[in-house]
Amino acid sequence: MMHLTAFNRAEQGHILTPRLETPFHERLAALSETNEWYSWAGYKAPHSIFDTELEYFAIRSTSALFDISPMVKYRIRGADAARYLNRLTVRDVAKLGIGRVHYTAWCDDHGHVLDDGTLFRLAEDDFRLCCQERHLPWLLDSADGFSVEISEETAEIAAVALQGPTAFAVLEGAGFAGVETLKPFQLAEFPHADGSVTISRTGFTGDLGYELFAPAKAALSLWDRLWAAGGGFGLKAIGYDALNRARIEAGFIVANADFITAEAALHADRERLPDEIGLDWLVDPQKPYFNGRDAILKARTKRTLKHVLVGLEIEGNIPAEGAIVYHRGKKEVGLVTAAIWSPLAKRNIAIASLSRPFGASVTDNLWVEIYAMRELQYQKLMKRARVVPRPFVKLERRSATPPGRF
Amino acid sequence: MTSFDAIVIGGGHNGLTAATLLARSGRKVVVIEADDALGGAARSFEFHPGFVSPGLAHVINRLDSEVLSALEIEYATARAAAPTVALSPSGVHAVMRGAYGETIDGVSRDEAARFADFRAKLLFQAGIFKRFLKRRPPEVGEIAFDDLKSFATAGLHLLSKGREEGRDFLRMLLMNVADVADEYLTDDRLKGVAAFDATLGIHLGPRSPTSLLGLYYRLTGEVAGATGAQVVAKGNGQSIATLFDAAATKAGVAIRIGTRVEKIVADRGRATGIVLSTGETLTAPAIISAIHPQATFMALTDAAEIGTGFRRAIGNIRTRGNVAKLDLALDRVPDFPGVARADLAGRLVIARSIDHVEQAFNPAKYGQFSTDPVMELTLPSLTDPTLAPNGACTLSALVEFAPYALAGGWEKGKPAFLKIVIETLERYCPGIGASIVATHFLTPADIEERYNLPGGHWHHGELQADQLLVNRPINAAAGYATPLEGLYLASAGSHPGGGISGLPGLLAARQILSEKRA
Known part of the structure; x- marks a missing residue:
C-alpha cells in the first residue's frame, strides 16, 4: 500500500508540470540552447531557441520552423456552419471558397472585438477557426439556433509554421508534391505517414511561408521530415521573439498585446471596435447580419470612433516599445504597443494606438517619448514620429506563385 | 405579398391596444392571431356545454384608464369593487x-x-x-x-x-x-x-x-x-377580449384569426415582414410583437439575424410559471359556510397565514407542487349569469404553487395535484366535490401550450427586481424597440408587466408614434 504522503504527492503531480507541452516539445527542448520559455495559452513555448537575432534572420534569409500548436483551434462542422460563422464573424464567409483561408475578427453585440484569427474552410460544411484567446462559451452560445457542432481541437491538432524564402524548397525537398500550386491563403491536404497533413500558404511573418496542421501523434514524424529536408536550406527552429519582429514588420497585430479583447478588458474604455484597431477593412456591411454590425455601423455614421491603430516610423534607431505618443510634444495622445528597429526596412518602426482625431485626421507633429537605458541611466528621448502605412515591409516572394526555391 | 403600415403579432389585449392606437393614427394595421378568437388570456371560452370560463384572467384589477380612454372603451365605471x-x-x-x-x-x-x-x-x-x-x-x-x-x-x-x-x-x-x-x-x-x-x-x-x-x-x-x-371578470359578449376586439374593429384594424406567424423576415438588422402559416408574406415598416419575448425571438426570428448576446439574454429570461388554473362547472351555487351570499360574487382567498403561503412555495423551489396549496377563487357566473346554465355555477381558481418544470412531469402530476386542489376546496366548501359537473384544469405546461406562452408564465417573464423597468424583458429591448429595426415588443414581457392593463401595448404604440415614419 502506498504511504499517504506519497499518495498525496502523486495526486498533485500536475504541479510539477504547470505548463502543458506541445506535441513538438521533445524536439524543441532538444534544440533549445537558451532554455528560455514562456506560457502561451497554457503551453510551454520558447522565447528563443538559440539566438533571437539569428532566428529572425532565418525567417528573412533562409527558413524557420515555429511551433504554433498552442494557437487555439476550433472545429466548426454542420449544415449551418457557414451561416453560423457568417453571423459570428465580421467578414463574408460566403466568399470564402473551399480550400481557402481568410483573416477575420469577431465582436460582441456592442461591436467590441473579441478576437481576430484565421478561418480555414476545409470543406463546404467544415471549418477551422484559429485564434489567440479561448472562446468556447461564446462560440457555443452563438450556436443556439444553428445546426452546427463545435469542438476545441487545440490539443488534438499539432501545428507548425514554416516561414522564410526557402520554405517552399524545404517542403519540396520533404516530398510534399504539388505544394507549389498553393496560392496565398490556399490550403490542401498532403499524405504524411499513414495519415495526412493540411498545409496552408499562410503565416504571421509577411514572408513566403506555410502552416502545417497534423494530428498530435504525427507531430514528431512531421517535424523530422521537415528537419531532414531543411538541412540544406538553412532551416532553423525559432522562438516567439524572432517571430514577433517579423510580424511587426508585416504590420500584424496580436490580441491582448496591440489591443485588449473585449472579454479580457476590465476597464470599460479598453474595448475596441474593429475600426479602432485597423480592422475596418474586414467589416462587410453588405453581407448578412453579424454580431456587432449595428454598433460598428452606428459608430461610423455618428462618427463616434474613439481610437485608431496606426503604423509609425520614428526617427533614430531606438525601439519605442511601450512609449507614450504626444502631439506637439505635450499632449498625450496614445501608446506604442509594439516597436522594433526593422533590419529589413532599415527603419525604426512601431504600431501604436492613438486617440482620434490624432492618427486619423491629425497626423502631423506626433512625438514619442523613449526611455533608453544607457549603463544604468535612462536617457529620455523625444523623437518625431510619422504615420506610415502598414505593412512596413512588403515582400514579393510572399505571394509569387509558383513560389521561388532560392 | 400584402403590405401594411403595421403588423401586430398576437391578438391579446396588449396587441389589440397597440393595433387600435396605431389604426386610430391613420395607419393600416393588421393583427395576426394564432387562436380562433382574439383576447389571449382575457378571452372567455366554453369548457363544458353551457359552462364558460372567463379565461386565465378571472379578476380585473389593473385595466388602465388611459388605455380605456385611448381606445374609447366604456368599462366598469358603475361596478362596485368586489370584496x-x-x-x-x-x-x-x-x-x-x-x-x-x-x-x-x-x-x-x-x-x-x-x-x-x-x-x-x-x-x-x-x-x-x-x-x-x-x-x-x-x-x-x-x-x-x-x-x-x-x-x-x-x-x-x-x-x-x-x-x-x-x-x-x-x-x-x-x-x-x-x-x-x-x-x-x-x-x-x-x-x-x-x-x-x-x-x-x-x-x-x-x-x-x-x-x-x-x-x-x-x-x-x-x-x-x-x-x-x-x-370579477365577465365572459362571452362582456369579456375584456370582446371589448378590445370591438375597439380594434371600430378603429379599422384588419384581423386575421386562426393564422400563425411562422417567421419574422429580417435582413441586416431590419425586420421587414412576416411569413404566415398560409405561406403568405405580409410586409410593414413596423412589426409589433405582442407575444412573449422568447416566442418572438427564439421561435420566430432567425438566430442569424440577431446578436449572440441579445439572443442569450432573451433565452435567459426567467419565465417558469407557478400557477395552475382551474375551472369547475358546478350543478349549483356552492355554499362556503361563513361567507355571505353577496360576498360569494367576490374573490375568495385560501391563504391561512404567511406560513401557509411560504410552505406552499417551499416545494416549488425543488420542482414539486404544494400538497397544501394556496389559491384565489371566484364564482364568475354570479357576476355574469351567461357563464352557466340557470341554477348552475362556475368556479374559477388560480392555484399556487405549481412549478412549470415539475419533477416527474405534469402528465403524472396533474391528476394528483387536481385531487389535492379539490380536497382543499372541500375543506372550505363541504360537498363541492359532489356538485362538480365538469373540470377544466390547466397546469403551467398546459398554459404554455394553449396560449403559446413560454413557461406558462402570465407575466411573460418573472416580475422580479432584476426583470423590471430598464431590464424588462432585457435591457437591450426595454424601450419597446428592439435591436431589429422595425420590430417592437408590446406584450406583458415588456414594461410595466403582466395582468390585464393594456399598458405595454399602449406604451409600445406611443413609442412607434413618437418615431419618424420609415
Missing part, C-alpha cells in the same frame, strides 16, 4: 371591502385600524412606482429630460410627505412582504392575503427578499379610479 374574503378553516372569515380593504369585516377594531395604516402606507409607496409604470422606462446612459422630470416629481412627492416617509420608502422597497405584514398586522388571515397577493404568479415566497414588490405591483392597479380595487 376579498380571507377564508379561514374555522369558518370565521375576514372580508376586505372596497378598494383593497377600505373597510374590513370580521376582525377586531384594532386590527382594522392597523390594516388601514398598512394599506395607506403601501398605497402611498405603490403610488410612487405607479408614476413609472405609465411611461417608457428611462434609457440608462441616455436619460431624457422627461425622465429627469418624472424622477424629480416622484422625489418631490416623496419629500412632500416629510423625510420620514422618504426613509421609510427606501427601507421597505426591497423588503419581503412577510416582514412588512408582521410589522403592521396581527391577524393571520389578513397577513395571508397580503402574502398571497404579493407572490401570486411570481416565483417567490412571502419571506423571499423583494417579495413586497409583487404587492406594490398589485396596488398600482385600479378600477374606475379606485386604486387597489378589483372586479
Whole structure:
C-alpha cells in the first residue's frame, strides 16, 4: 500500500508540470540552447531557441520552423456552419471558397472585438477557426439556433509554421508534391505517414511561408521530415521573439498585446471596435447580419470612433516599445504597443494606438517619448514620429506563385 | 405579398391596444392571431356545454384608464369593487371591502385600524412606482429630460410627505412582504392575503427578499379610479377580449384569426415582414410583437439575424410559471359556510397565514407542487349569469404553487395535484366535490401550450427586481424597440408587466408614434 504522503504527492503531480507541452516539445527542448520559455495559452513555448537575432534572420534569409500548436483551434462542422460563422464573424464567409483561408475578427453585440484569427474552410460544411484567446462559451452560445457542432481541437491538432524564402524548397525537398500550386491563403491536404497533413500558404511573418496542421501523434514524424529536408536550406527552429519582429514588420497585430479583447478588458474604455484597431477593412456591411454590425455601423455614421491603430516610423534607431505618443510634444495622445528597429526596412518602426482625431485626421507633429537605458541611466528621448502605412515591409516572394526555391 | 403600415403579432389585449392606437393614427394595421378568437388570456371560452370560463384572467384589477380612454372603451365605471374574503378553516372569515380593504369585516377594531395604516402606507409607496409604470422606462446612459422630470416629481412627492416617509420608502422597497405584514398586522388571515397577493404568479415566497414588490405591483392597479380595487371578470359578449376586439374593429384594424406567424423576415438588422402559416408574406415598416419575448425571438426570428448576446439574454429570461388554473362547472351555487351570499360574487382567498403561503412555495423551489396549496377563487357566473346554465355555477381558481418544470412531469402530476386542489376546496366548501359537473384544469405546461406562452408564465417573464423597468424583458429591448429595426415588443414581457392593463401595448404604440415614419 502506498504511504499517504506519497499518495498525496502523486495526486498533485500536475504541479510539477504547470505548463502543458506541445506535441513538438521533445524536439524543441532538444534544440533549445537558451532554455528560455514562456506560457502561451497554457503551453510551454520558447522565447528563443538559440539566438533571437539569428532566428529572425532565418525567417528573412533562409527558413524557420515555429511551433504554433498552442494557437487555439476550433472545429466548426454542420449544415449551418457557414451561416453560423457568417453571423459570428465580421467578414463574408460566403466568399470564402473551399480550400481557402481568410483573416477575420469577431465582436460582441456592442461591436467590441473579441478576437481576430484565421478561418480555414476545409470543406463546404467544415471549418477551422484559429485564434489567440479561448472562446468556447461564446462560440457555443452563438450556436443556439444553428445546426452546427463545435469542438476545441487545440490539443488534438499539432501545428507548425514554416516561414522564410526557402520554405517552399524545404517542403519540396520533404516530398510534399504539388505544394507549389498553393496560392496565398490556399490550403490542401498532403499524405504524411499513414495519415495526412493540411498545409496552408499562410503565416504571421509577411514572408513566403506555410502552416502545417497534423494530428498530435504525427507531430514528431512531421517535424523530422521537415528537419531532414531543411538541412540544406538553412532551416532553423525559432522562438516567439524572432517571430514577433517579423510580424511587426508585416504590420500584424496580436490580441491582448496591440489591443485588449473585449472579454479580457476590465476597464470599460479598453474595448475596441474593429475600426479602432485597423480592422475596418474586414467589416462587410453588405453581407448578412453579424454580431456587432449595428454598433460598428452606428459608430461610423455618428462618427463616434474613439481610437485608431496606426503604423509609425520614428526617427533614430531606438525601439519605442511601450512609449507614450504626444502631439506637439505635450499632449498625450496614445501608446506604442509594439516597436522594433526593422533590419529589413532599415527603419525604426512601431504600431501604436492613438486617440482620434490624432492618427486619423491629425497626423502631423506626433512625438514619442523613449526611455533608453544607457549603463544604468535612462536617457529620455523625444523623437518625431510619422504615420506610415502598414505593412512596413512588403515582400514579393510572399505571394509569387509558383513560389521561388532560392 | 400584402403590405401594411403595421403588423401586430398576437391578438391579446396588449396587441389589440397597440393595433387600435396605431389604426386610430391613420395607419393600416393588421393583427395576426394564432387562436380562433382574439383576447389571449382575457378571452372567455366554453369548457363544458353551457359552462364558460372567463379565461386565465378571472379578476380585473389593473385595466388602465388611459388605455380605456385611448381606445374609447366604456368599462366598469358603475361596478362596485368586489370584496376579498380571507377564508379561514374555522369558518370565521375576514372580508376586505372596497378598494383593497377600505373597510374590513370580521376582525377586531384594532386590527382594522392597523390594516388601514398598512394599506395607506403601501398605497402611498405603490403610488410612487405607479408614476413609472405609465411611461417608457428611462434609457440608462441616455436619460431624457422627461425622465429627469418624472424622477424629480416622484422625489418631490416623496419629500412632500416629510423625510420620514422618504426613509421609510427606501427601507421597505426591497423588503419581503412577510416582514412588512408582521410589522403592521396581527391577524393571520389578513397577513395571508397580503402574502398571497404579493407572490401570486411570481416565483417567490412571502419571506423571499423583494417579495413586497409583487404587492406594490398589485396596488398600482385600479378600477374606475379606485386604486387597489378589483372586479370579477365577465365572459362571452362582456369579456375584456370582446371589448378590445370591438375597439380594434371600430378603429379599422384588419384581423386575421386562426393564422400563425411562422417567421419574422429580417435582413441586416431590419425586420421587414412576416411569413404566415398560409405561406403568405405580409410586409410593414413596423412589426409589433405582442407575444412573449422568447416566442418572438427564439421561435420566430432567425438566430442569424440577431446578436449572440441579445439572443442569450432573451433565452435567459426567467419565465417558469407557478400557477395552475382551474375551472369547475358546478350543478349549483356552492355554499362556503361563513361567507355571505353577496360576498360569494367576490374573490375568495385560501391563504391561512404567511406560513401557509411560504410552505406552499417551499416545494416549488425543488420542482414539486404544494400538497397544501394556496389559491384565489371566484364564482364568475354570479357576476355574469351567461357563464352557466340557470341554477348552475362556475368556479374559477388560480392555484399556487405549481412549478412549470415539475419533477416527474405534469402528465403524472396533474391528476394528483387536481385531487389535492379539490380536497382543499372541500375543506372550505363541504360537498363541492359532489356538485362538480365538469373540470377544466390547466397546469403551467398546459398554459404554455394553449396560449403559446413560454413557461406558462402570465407575466411573460418573472416580475422580479432584476426583470423590471430598464431590464424588462432585457435591457437591450426595454424601450419597446428592439435591436431589429422595425420590430417592437408590446406584450406583458415588456414594461410595466403582466395582468390585464393594456399598458405595454399602449406604451409600445406611443413609442412607434413618437418615431419618424420609415
